[in-house]
Amino acid sequence: MIESSDLRMTRIPLNHGAGHMPALGFGTLISDAAATTSATRDALEAGFRHFDCAERYRNEREVGEALQAGLAAEGLTREMVFVTTKLWNSNHRPERVEPAFEASLDRLRLNYLDLYLIHTPFAFQPGDEQDPRDQDGNVLYDHGVTLLETWRAMESLMDHGKCQAIGLSDITLNELLPIYESARIKPAVVQVEAHPYLPETELLEFCKRKGIVFLAFAPLGHGVRPGPLEDPVISAIAARVGKTPAQVLLAWAVQRGTALLTTPRTAARARENFNISALPEDALDEINRIQTRQRLNEVVKTGSPGFIAQGKRT
Ligand SMILES: NC(=O)c1ccc[n+]([C@@H]2O[C@H](COP(=O)([O-])OP(=O)(O)OC[C@H]3O[C@@H](n4cnc5c(N)ncnc54)[C@H](OP(=O)(O)O)[C@@H]3O)[C@@H](O)[C@H]2O)c1
Numbered sequence: 001m002i003e004s005s006d007l008r009m010t011r012i013p014l015n016h017g018a019g020h021m022p023a024l025g026f027g028t029l030i031s032d033a034a035a036t037t038s039a040t041r042d043a044l045e046a047g048f049r050h051f052d053c054a055e056r057y058r059n060e061r062e063v064g065e066a067l068q069a070g071l072a073a074e075g076l077t078r079e080m081v082f083v084t085t086k087l088w089n090s091n092h093r094p095e096r097v098e099p100a101f102e103a104s105l106d107r108l109r110l111n112y113l114d115l116y117l118i119h120t121p122f123a124f125q126p127g128d129e130q131d132p133r134d135q136d137g138n139v140l141y142d143h144g145v146t147l148l149e150t151w152r153a154m155e156s157l158m159d160h161g162k163c164q165a166i167g168l169s170d171i172t173l174n175e176l177l178p179i180y181e182s183a184r185i186k187p188a189v190v191q192v193e194a195h196p197y198l199p200e201t202e203l204l205e206f207c208k209r210k211g212i213v214f215l216a217f218a219p220l221g222h223g224v225r226p227g228p229l230e231d232p233v234i235s236a237i238a239a240r241v242g243k244t245p246a247q248v249l250l251a252w253a254v255q256r257g258t259a260l261l262t263t264p265r266t267a268a269r270a271r272e273n274f275n276i277s278a279l280p281e282d283a284l285d286e287i288n289r290i291q292t293r294q295r296l297n298e299v300v301k302t303g304s305p306g307f308i309a310q311g312k313r314t
Contacts, residue, residue: 007254007276008047014188015211016158016165019114021189022082023254024274025050027217027261033062039265040066044074044081046270052191052217052261053108054086054119055100056130056305060107068109083108084115084189086169087154089303090130092123092145097153101162113163115189118154120170121147122303131304139304147175148182155185165189167212170300173203180210191215194258195228195249196287197294208257219253219260220246222296222307233290237283244272251276252287 010023026043028051030036036059040051044067053063071078085108091100101116123142125132132140154166167189168176180186190207194200194216207214221227228234229245238245246262250273253260264270279287299305 007251007278008274010254012213012257012259013211014115014165014213015186016188019164020082021115021213021215021259022048022050023259024048024250024276025052025082025084025215025259025261026270027052027263028059028063029054029057029263030059030265033059035265036062037066039263039270041070041073042267042270043264043274044070044076046264046267046274048270048274049080050082050084050259052084052215053104054088055091055104055107056086056088056119060085060104064107064109078110082114083110084117085113086117086119087150088119088130089122089124090127090132090142092118092142092147092150093126094145094149094153096126097150098157098162101157105162112161115165115167116154116157116163117167117169117189117191118147118150120299120303120305121168121175123147123150124303139302141303147179151179151183155183158185167191167215170303172300173206176203176206186210187212189213189215189259191217191261192300193218193295193297194253195219195221196231196234196252196290197221197228197292198296199256199288204256204258214258216253216258216260218296218307219262220249221294224296224307227294227296231290231292233286237279237286241279241283243277246273247276248279248283248287251279252284255279255284256288 011020026048085104125140165188167187169191
């Protein structure tokens with residue numbers, strides 16, 4: 001099912017038509033505008049051909065500029081990169097979906113998207129405020145729209161040829177099942193947190209059975225320490241195979257059949273994170289036997305983004 005024996009070139013087929021997703025993806029969740037631009041250029045130069053964006057990251061303009069300049073500098077065409085962005089929670093009302101999509105496209109300076117995702121299954125009060133709260137600080141949810149209604153509007157974008165594929169993010173298997181059953185156009189991709197401390201095996205098995213790409217975010221555990229990057233099993237394998245812990249974690253993710261999103265912020269780390277190679281079977285088995293369990297991002301429970309800050313080395 002997966003093309004190429006070189007992990008760096010792995011491309012996973014999408015269930016909508018003929019498209020493929022490069023397994024190694026670069027994530028643009030970077031708060032600083034200048035750092036977004038330089039990290040995006042560095043990722044492209046290192047070999048990344050898959051870019052994950054979101055209106056919520058508030059940096060689609062910087063990513064779009066960096067991609068436009070980077071493609072020209074590298075002699076690449078638009079078709080040679082895979083670009084995703086995401087519909088934010090405050091735009092779940094069906095009439096808001098297409099305008100939100102068009103605004104993202106405009107900021108990214110693109111005329112089509114490879115993938116558009118519903119960022120979370122939680123609808124927030126519709127409007128321009130991305131984080132609507134009451135006076136006590138509680139999130140204002142929108143109970144006037146269902147996830148299926150939002151999905152139908154995503155299907156319309158596909159009907160109008162605006163994007164090549166649609167999917168969901170920050171969703172549990174229980175929430176995904178009814179959408180999958182009712183969807184006229186089945187989700188092509190599910191993006192969730194996954195690493196050896198949160199393998200999401202049941203969801204991964206479902207996705208494999210249904211031909212849905214499982215796209216892992218935080219494959220390095222978001223750099224949280226202690227975390228997967230410092231796990232003794234990962235460190236021992238890294239020493240044994242002559243790779244870094246980050247390269248071991250990324251190779252494991254691709255070899256278990258997932259695509260991934262990582263966020264190297266420097267050119268050296270972009271090259272490191274792209275330069276992965278296959279681990280031997282016994283190493284994969286050892287990683288699969290790690291017992292530690294840790295979710296690092298609570299977005300799946302509330303719709304409000306954010307990694308758990310404690311323990312993060314800055
Ligand atoms: N759907 C969602 O709700 C959602 C949520 C979160 C993320 N995402 C997407 O997933 C992407 C990736 O998530 P992530 O940023 O958590 O991924 P990650 O690659 O697991 O973590 C990134 C952090 O790991 C560190 N790092 C990167 N390369 C390293 C290396 N070679 N060695 C040691 N440390 C390294 C960096 O820390 P330093 O800061 O020290 O450089 C970086 O901040 C995001 O950019 C975004 O596109 C989606």
